[in-house]
Amino acid sequence: MAKKKATDILSLIEADHRTAEKIFAEAEGAKGAKKMQECFDQLYKELNLHAYAEELVFYPAMQDHEETQEYIEEAEEEHNSVKILLEEMKSLEIGGSEFKTRMMHLKESIMHHVEEEESEIFEAVRGCMGEEELMELGQEFQAAKGRMEAEVEESLAKR
Template identity: 65%
Template sequence: MAKAKTGDILSLIEIDHGEVEQLFEKIQKEKSAKKIQELFSQIYQELTLHARAEELVFYPAMREYEETEELIEEAEEEHNAAKILLEEMKQLGSDDEEFKTKLMHLIESVQHHVQEEEEEIFSAVRGSMEDEELQALGQEFQEAKAKVEPDVKTASPAAR
């Protein structure tokens, strides 16, 4: 998947959101258990990498602003719920009914999180931060993703 090389943090996060949404669409249409497992591995890696980078870069920067602090706390709780689901799903076979139920819950949860983040948090951030700050955070976000990527790949279902 194409990754942006430059950009402000909000644009980079939106790109990640779009990539995960495409993976969700593919996995919902897929019938092959093997292909579902491959797609889940990609979803696991993308969501884990994205969440860790947000938690390392984006969320700490947002805590400095009163307008976003409460929103960030809720977003972190949503990240934690998604992480738990991902870990539970990692232990199940893709043809297991519980896997399918958890997948639907994961998709709904992530879509809700994305909507809140893009509508509420991004709006508050744009009102609080200058373009230069958003660009600098974008660079930090990409560096954080690159730094944690080897650990995420090692922990992914495909690495088993």
Template identity: 55%
Template structure:
């Protein structure tokens, strides 16, 4: 059974989860101008995170019966977050709906993070060894770096 190391995919994903939680915490305290900045950071972080998971983590999970069963639900949760992100993008921070949608997004993300860290990670650790997790971590970082310019461009659309 694999134990997380600093550069394995599970610890990288966990670190990104903590980063997004921090951004949501900042958004809760923010005025309208700062709230918009927080949202842009949340949009970028979540979009990059979800796309990278879908390209690297989920295909690796597909190889094992114990982890394959979680992919469909996780992808649905990603889709739900993407829809909410796009809805928020159409709003202005001063609108009451903006904060409501941020809260809705935060709840959806919190649910996804709990599922991933409490169920999926445990199943993955039983199937993949340290070397596999480290290799996936490297691939995760490389893929994320390649996606970043496209995500930044999508933010201004």
């Protein structure tokens, strides 16, 4: 099995953001409930793993730097809102009007979070964390996602 290339945490978070954007685009073009279900399941898994790893690795590292502490509370609130929305969507009829409305709200929430992270938070982080710390955090971020994968999949299976 090939070892994952070491990458800094900001690059990993950006890659997750691009993945979510791609899945949202697929969902918008989905024809039929089966494809929509696949897109939702993928979003559920990706967003939960991403949020968990950020909360376990990225936010505590930000807490260590005065320049980045101010961003944590809002980011955590956004994560909580998304997690609640994902759990609510799990029980809705795929493709129904309520599901579609919540999917639109989910996308708006995620795009707002992504914009804030990439335009404000990353700049602040780069100003106070060195390359070595960002690389270490990247390894921890990947490991955290790996540890939670089975639990997230199990949660998704409970409908």
